[in-house]
Amino acid sequence: AQSVTQLDSHVSVSEGTPVLLRCNYSSSYSPSLFWYVQHPNKGLQLLLKYTSAATLVKGINGFEAEFKKSETSFHLTKPSAHMSDAAEYFCVVSGGYTGGFKTIFGAGTRLFVKA
């Protein structure tokens, strides 16, 4: 079975401080993992993806995520938040299972950035 849990529904940071958005996953098979960002009234945009290559994945806009198999985590980080980072972020697990294929979205984490 596959599942994904975003541990925080809301995160608030000050501009210029680090961002940490937490994601834990469960998968019977080696999964692919993604982070997407959604700005207001927009669709989801891919930030980065992990597909069993390097465990530290760099994405757009200075974001990166580290795949930790032992902890079943795929947390998203950024060294210094910018006002434009305020948005909702989704962790997604995707992969095959016996008899099919599935993509599961986390519930989302809304990031607030204070000036």
Place this chain on the structure above:
Amino acid sequence: NAGVTQTPKFQVLKTGQSMTLQCAQDMNHEYMSWYRQDPGMGLRLIHYSVGAGITDQGEVPNGYNVSRSTTEDFPLRLLSAAPSQTSVYFCASSKRQGGNQPQHFGDGTRLSIL
């Protein structure tokens, strides 16, 4: 660079009405899908298609129909709208169905059922 285009952007319906949400992509992607987004629930898969002429049900298919007559278009039909179908609907596409394929999303259709 159109990507995935959804129309309309907003729609208000009365209970029992039917309508079609349009989705088109210009990237020659095989895989297309429809999701609904509700607060605190992430995105849930309604229907998907792995190619022209092939569709299948997702997690929440009841009350919706789809067809895929061309590679480019994947319309979603609400047969008899119900207030529980008030949601934001997203169409997405990827080169093919597969774990390592990122999806490209449209900007969504915001649907209210009164």
